[in-house]
Amino acid sequence: MRxxxxxxxxxxxxxxxxxxxxxxxxxxxxxxxxxxxNVALQLSKQLGKAPRDIATEIVAKIADSLGQQVAxxxxxxxxxxxxxxxxxxxxxxxxxxxxxxxIDQKYVLEYSCPNAFKELHTGHLYNTIVGDTLGRLxxxxxxxxxxxxxxxxxxxxxxxxxxxxxxxxxxxxxALKAIAEADRPGWLSAAYVAGAKAYEADEAAKLAxxxxxxxxxxxxxxxxxxxxxxxxxxxxxxxxYDYFKAFxxxxxxxxxxxxxxxxxxxxPGLAVVKAHIGDVFEESxxxxxxxxxxxxxxxxxxxxxxxxxxYEAKDLGVIxxxxxxxxxxxxxxxxxxxxxxxxxxxxAALAAIDPELAAKQTHMTNGTIRFGGGQKMSSxxxxxxxxxxxxxxxxxxxxxxxxxxxxxxxxxxxxxxxxKHRLGGxxxxxxxxxxxxxxxxxxxxxxxxxxxxSILRKAGCSDEQLAALLDPATQEGSDFTGFESxxxxxIRKLGEYTEAVEKSITELLPHHICSYLYDxxxxxxxxxxHNRVLGDARETTRLAxxxxxxxxxxxxxxxxxxxxxxxx
RNA sequence: GCACCCGUAGCUCAGCUGGAUAGAGUACUUGGCUUCGAACCAAGGGGUCGUAGGUUCGAAUCCUGCCGGGUGCACCA
Numbered sequence: 001m002r003x004x005x006x007x008x009x010x011x012x013x014x015x016x017x018x019x020x021x022x023x024x025x026x027x028x029x030x031x032x033x034x035x036x037x038n039v040a041l042q043l044s045k046q047l048g049k050a051p052r053d054i055a056t057e058i059v060a061k062i063a064d065s066l067g068q069q070v071a072x073x074x075x076x077x078x079x080x081x082x083x084x085x086x087x088x089x090x091x092x093x094x095x096x097x098x099x100x101x102x103i104d105q106k107y108v109l110e111y112s113c114p115n116a117f118k119e120l121h122t123g124h125l126y127n128t129i130v131g132d133t134l135g136r137l138x139x140x141x142x143x144x145x146x147x148x149x150x151x152x153x154x155x156x157x158x159x160x161x162x163x164x165x166x167x168x169x170x171x172x173x174x175a176l177k178a179i180a181e182a183d184r185p186g187w188l189s190a191a192y193v194a195g196a197k198a199y200e201a202d203e204a205a206k207l208a209x210x211x212x213x214x215x216x217x218x219x220x221x222x223x224x225x226x227x228x229x230x231x232x233x234x235x236x237x238x239x240x241y242d243y244f245k246a247f248x249x250x251x252x253x254x255x256x257x258x259x260x261x262x263x264x265x266x267x268p269g270l271a272v273v274k275a276h277i278g279d280v281f282e283e284s285x286x287x288x289x290x291x292x293x294x295x296x297x298x299x300x301x302x303x304x305x306x307x308x309x310x311y312e313a314k315d316l317g318v319i320x321x322x323x324x325x326x327x328x329x330x331x332x333x334x335x336x337x338x339x340x341x342x343x344x345x346x347x348a349a350l351a352a353i354d355p356e357l358a359a360k361q362t363h364m365t366n367g368t369i370r371f372g373g374g375q376k377m378s379s380x381x382x383x384x385x386x387x388x389x390x391x392x393x394x395x396x397x398x399x400x401x402x403x404x405x406x407x408x409x410x411x412x413x414x415x416x417x418x419x420k421h422r423l424g425g426x427x428x429x430x431x432x433x434x435x436x437x438x439x440x441x442x443x444x445x446x447x448x449x450x451x452x453x454s455i456l457r458k459a460g461c462s463d464e465q466l467a468a469l470l471d472p473a474t475q476e477g478s479d480f481t482g483f484e485s486x487x488x489x490x491i492r493k494l495g496e497y498t499e500a501v502e503k504s505i506t507e508l509l510p511h512h513i514c515s516y517l518y519d520x521x522x523x524x525x526x527x528x529x530h531n532r533v534l535g536d537a538r539e540t541t542r543l544a545x546x547x548x549x550x551x552x553x554x555x556x557x558x559x560x561x562x563x564x565x566x567x568x
Numbered sequence: 569g570c571a572c573c574c575g576u577a578g579c580u581c582a583g584c585u586g587g588a589u590a591g592a593g594u595a596c597u598u599g600g601c602u603u604c605g606a607a608c609c610a611a612g613g614g615g616u617c618g619u620a621g622g623u624u625c626g627a628a629u630c631c632u633g634c635c636g637g638g639u640g641c642a643c644c645a
Contacts, residue, residue: 029588038587044625051625077588078625115645152645262645287643297641298571304643311645341572341640367573368638421581424573426638428580437607439593440581447607454605515582518592522609529600529609536604568607 001093002499005035005069005083012061013039017047017054025083027496030489033072033082034090040079051079090488091480093495094548096472096555099502103142108322109135111334112248115152116240116261117161119189120247122369122429123336125387126418130366131334132253133419133510133561140559141505146257146326149244150318153237153261154220159213160195161188163205165232166212167198173231185243188236220263237261247387252411253561258325260318269309269317272353273302280352290349300345315346316353323357330360332508337365337424364508367426390414393431398443400568408563409443415562416442420514440518442562448521449557452550453566459534459543466566469547470554479544486527487538490545493523497552501559510560517556524549 006023013021021039028036040055047054055075062073062083072084085093111131114124135145152158168191169175179187198205215229224230241259248255273281273288281288286305290312292298302313309317322331335343343363351358371385394413400406420440421427437443456466468474483491500516503509533542557564 024585026587032588036588041587041625080588155645157645285642289642292641296571299642301643306643308643310643314645336639337573338639339645344572345641365573422583425581426574430580433580433594436594439607441593441607444593444607447605451605451608458604511582515592522592525608526610528604529606532604534604 001089001495002035005066006037008066009037009039009058009062012058012065013043016057016061017043019043019046027499028082030492032076032080033074033084034492035083035085037081037083038079040075040081044079055079055081087480087483087488087491090483090491090495091478093498094491094552095476096497096548096552098140098555098559099498099505100142101502101505102138105143105330106326106328107135107138107143107145108148108326108328108331109138109145109334110148110150110318110322110331112244112256113150113335114244115155115157116237117153117158117188118192118240119185120244120387122385122387122390125251125390125414126369126427127334127336127366128248128253129251129415129418129561130423130510133415133559134332134334134364134508135254136559136561137501137505137508137510140501146322146328147254148258148260148318148322149256150260150265151262153240154213154216154263154266156199156209156213157192157196158216158233159209160199161192161236162195162212162216162229162232163198163209164191164195165236167194171228173228173235176232176235184239188239188243217263220266250391251414252563260321262314265314265317265321266309267317268320269313269315270303272316272320273309273313276353280349290345290352292345292348295348297341297345297348300342302349312342312346312349315343316350319350319357319361323360328360330362332362332364334364334366337367339363340365364423366423370426370428371430390429390431397431405565405568408565409446409568412442412446412557412562414442415560416445416514419510419560420518422511423509445517445521445553445557446562446565446568448524449550449553449564450566450568452524452546452553455533456543456546456550459539459546466550469551472555476548476551477544479540481541483541484531484538486531487541487545490523490527490549493520494545494548494552496520497556501556513556513560517553517560520549520553520556 002025006025010021010023013019013023021043023037023039025035025037028034040051040058043054044051052075059073059075059081062070062081069086069089070083071086074082076082109131112124112128114120131147135147139145195209199209216233218224219227219230219233225234245255277283277288281290281302287301288303289299289301292300300312301310302316303309319331322328333343340363347358347361347363350361391410391414395406395410398406398409398413400409417429417433418427433441437447453466461469480491496516497520500512504512531542533539533546536542554564
């Protein structure tokens with residue numbers, strides 16, 4: 001709709017002044033109209049005319065030729081052209097359709113990426129929720145999305161954990177069977193913490209852990225599933241992955257299509273780097289490095305002097321594994337923003353190896369979660385907050401009638417409080433504010449939805465009708481007639497849904513949808529406060545507005561991955 | 569030292585491909601439920617958009633310097 005108008009105005013200008021111009025219609029305050037454009041101001045210098053004179057000529061033509069869509073057109077201020085749309089256009093714009101911007105494009109989305117044998121913390125929680133939502137946005141816009149999860153299943157952290165386990169159970173693998181399923185994550189985590197402590201405090205332990213580290217690599221190299229250590233390792237690795245999967249299920253995110261354990265990426269990573277020593281990489285002090293300075297970056301080691309692949313090489317390895325597995329058009333990797341310069345070097349090296357593949361890479365970053373007082377959580381400081389703790393804390397603060405609804409509200413509160421911020425910066429997470437059911441929060445929107453459902457039911461809408469209404473596949477009807485001013489504000493706001501979603505999809509920034517939905521809910525609440533629906537002479541039109549609102553709110557929340565209970 | 573990100577109301581944040589009086593939430597003050605769900609709505613105070621310049625008809629938005637905060641810079645992940 002907007003694009004159509006923009007093009008129409010562009011061709012009017014072409015006709016009048018013989019200039020090519022990109023007309024941009026922006027939403028404007030209701031008192032000015034529905035859309036505004038500043039083309040007249042932009043053209044002023046080029047045409048050597050006063051902006052208002054240019055606007056006058058354009059406006060006359062618009063009134064002439066766009067009468068079907070534009071009810072009113074005015075010039076305001078220094079030369080803005082303000083358009084007021086006809087009611088018919090407003091109605092047709094108010095659909096909860098998601099623009100199909102990525103039809104049949106294949107995306108690999110890599111996010112979450114926890115290390116096996118370790119606990120999921122708040123950073124994983126944030127990253128996972130954002131990654132999941134980006135996936136939903138891409139899928140809704142027609143893309144095929146493969147979700148990949150790349151995590152460390154080898155390395156010092158694993159050895160520390162195994163060391164502590166050996167201290168506890170010796171060589172008795174069967175002792176692992178005694179640990180109840182529910183206790184496994186906590187038990188592993190405790191083992192890691194104990195192992196890490198021993199590593200710091202005890203020289204003998206440090207040595208033993210270093211040896212274990214090498215042995216774990218050997219388990220992979222030999223594909224060993226029989227030795228005592230191997231049995232211990234594989235058992236605990238499985239526990240770890242089971243724990244991740246259970247957690248993802250608990251926070252209701254889409255399952256991952258594939259896990260790429262770090263152990264599987266070493267070999268392909270090493271191979272790629274070694275194949276390009278000389279033309280891309282060079283040897284330096286026994287290590288293989290990429291000299292980033294040549295492209296304005298810094299030098300990084302890809303293979304250590306001992307011949308081991310670093311994270312850099314493994315990251316290259318996973319890129320090649322994923323293109324082999326999925327033949328993607330685009331790959332998006334989401335990590336903490338502390339990795340942004342690191343990733344630039346990896347991508348620069350990749351660009352030197354395979355420019356075409358490098359062009360398909362996008363690195364997106366999320367900031368750090370900070371808790372009250374701006375205090376950063378870190379495992380080193382011992383104040384790291386586990387992801388499950390956040391769930392429990394928020395869950396405890398939610399009061400609800402039944403468990404399922406309580407869980408929905410908990411997830412809504414957490415997800416929304418993460419997603420509403422522009423992606424990239426650090427965010428302050430305040431448990432009290434996030435569960436607060438007032439203001440710009442997930443529960444506010446959930447409540448708004450439950451409320452409109454309740455009204456629709458009262459108006460005679462059966463469960464089946466409601467379900468059909470909320471189903472995106474259902475064709476939207478429109479029994480609207482002309483609007484009163486309050487109704488018009490609501491239908492106008494409903495029409496902005498598609499634009500907000502489009503913005504979120506093209507920029508891969510979910511927060512635009514959050515802002516929009518909050519705005520929408522507020523607009524509705526204002527409308528509802530001042531206008532009677534049931535039993536009113538305008539009931540038919542107003543109920544149609546309510547249905548459209550319910551559908552839009554539901555669609556938006558679902559797109560974000562936020563549960564939409566119909567009662568709460 | 570070099571590089572990247574950030575600095576908007578007391579607090580938490582939108583707005584940033586330049587455009588009309590800089591917006592929300594929260595907190596504070598006040599008003600509105602015998603009437604469709606008040607987890608709501610309405611009203612009020614609260615700002616030199618870090619700072620100094622520059623570009624422009626026009627800057628929170630673009631450029632430069634400075635101040636303040638965060639992060640990253642060779643064999644960890």
